[in-house]
Amino acid sequence: MGVDRRENRRAGQGPSPRITQTTITHTAITHTAPLALVVDESPAARDRAALLLAETDLDPITCASGEAAVAVLRRCGDDVALVLTGASLSGVMDGPRLARAVGRHWPGIHLVVGRDEACTLPPEAVRLHRPWLPLDLLVQAHRAARAARGRSRSRIPRDRLSVRVVA
Secondary structure (H helix, E strand, C coil), rough: CCEEEEEEECCCCCCCEEEHHHHHHCCCCCCCCCEEEEEEECHHHHHHHHHHHCCCCCCEECHHHHHHHHHHHHHHHHEEEEEECCCCCCCCCCCCHHHHHHHCCCCCCCCEEEEEEEEEEEEEEEEECCCHHHHHHHHHHHHHHHHHHHHHCCCCCCCHHHCCCCC
16 A cells, blocks of 8 residues: 655754655455445435445445546456446536446446436446445345346356366
C-alpha cells in the first residue's frame, strides 16, 4: 500500500510535536468470493444493499461515484460479478453512463440499474425500480454469482488443464 506522508510543523514553536498527514493512495482489495460493486449517492441505500449482498455468495464493495466505481473495476474487474448502481451518482459520471462503460469494457459483469426515469442502457442491463426490494436484489445476486462461477471455470488456462484418458 502506497502512503503519502507529509510532516507539518507549527511556525515559531521550535521542536513541537510533529503532525503527520496520511493519505492512502493504493488500497489492497482482498476477497475470497466474487465481488458485488454497489454504487449509489445515498449512503443509506449503499449500506442497505451491501448488508443484504453480504449475506449472499458475493463480497460487496461500495462507491458513491461512477469514477470511484471505474477505478475499482480497473483494479479488479475480472473478479466483479455484479454492478448495482442508481441512476444519479455523486461526481460527473451518472448511473446510465457507468452502465454503458461497464457494458463496453467489462461485458461479463451482471449489471443492475435502479430506474428512476427513462434512460439509455446497454441491452444486457437489468432495470429495477427504486427503492430496491430485498428479494429483487437477492435474485440478481444469485444470477450474478451463478454466472461468475461459470466464468471462473472457463478461465482455467489451457496449460493447467490435464486430460486423463482411461481405456
